[in-house]
Amino acid sequence: MHPDPDQGAPASGPTDANHEPPVTDAIERLCEEHHAILAVLDAIDAQASAVMKTGSLVLSIWARIVAFLQTYADKCHFFKEEQFLFPLLERRGISRIDRSFSNLHQDHQEGRRLVADMTTAVDGGERLRLANVARSLTKAMRSHLAIELGVLYPLARRMLTLDDLAQLEAAFDAFDTDGICEYVDLARRVCAESGVEFERHAS
Numbered sequence: 001m002h003p004d005p006d007q008g009a010p011a012s013g014p015t016d017a018n019h020e021p022p023v024t025d026a027i028e029r030l031c032e033e034h035h036a037i038l039a040v041l042d043a044i045d046a047q048a049s050a051v052m053k054t055g056s057l058v059l060s061i062w063a064r065i066v067a068f069l070q071t072y073a074d075k076c077h078f079f080k081e082e083q084f085l086f087p088l089l090e091r092r093g094i095s096r097i098d099r100s101f102s103n104l105h106q107d108h109q110e111g112r113r114l115v116a117d118m119t120t121a122v123d124g125g126e127r128l129r130l131a132n133v134a135r136s137l138t139k140a141m142r143s144h145l146a147i148e149l150g151v152l153y154p155l156a157r158r159m160l161t162l163d164d165l166a167q168l169e170a171a172f173d174a175f176d177t178d179g180i181c182e183y184v185d186l187a188r189r190v191c192a193e194s195g196v197e198f199e200r201h202a203s
């Protein structure tokens with residue numbers, strides 16, 4: 001059972017200039033995951049272009065891409081947002097502030113559908129379908145991540161208390177396994193294989 005980030009009443013008020021959150025907190029952690037995901041999206045675009053240019057589909061690289069998307073982007077990142085961050089923001093009343101909030105859930109479902117479609121195309125060696133679905137996926141994911149980075153996460157920083165952030169961090173710690181670091185290594189490898197600088201999106 002994962003810890004509930006909303007257990008107990010918050011003891012501190014909203015963050016302000018006198019109560020800056022720690023440099024690395026739950027939101028910063030999600031931002032760092034975005035950086036890794038964005039780098040892999042660039043690698044996907046490079047690989048999709050290569051498929052169309054050369055006509056060859058390097059199965060081993062696409063298998064690594066699919067593994068990263070299914071495990072790191074979905075089971076690690078999306079899941080933490082869906083299970084911990086989004087419900088907490090709902091309880092703090094985000095839907096009254098930002099009516100587009102519910103679209104973020106739908107974006108995750110659409111991302112899962114596109115990754116499943118991509119997996120089918122890879123397994124079947126369907127080059128044109130793979131290139132097309134890869135482009136749809138990278139476009140949809142970039143748009144989703146940009147909304148979270150530009151709107152949702154800053155809003156979360158303003159809405160959540162220091163205790164909220166600490167409880168989120170504890171929930172993330174309990175959820176993430178040590179093995180998740182291997183997927184960051186996998187992302188680095190995919191980027192290197194695709195001529196993409198892994199750190200390009202890091203702030």
Ligand SMILES: [Fe+2]
Binds near residue numbers: 078081108148
């Ligand atoms: Fe998300």
Ligand SMILES: [Fe+2]
Binds near residue numbers: 030034081148
């Ligand atoms: Fe996210």
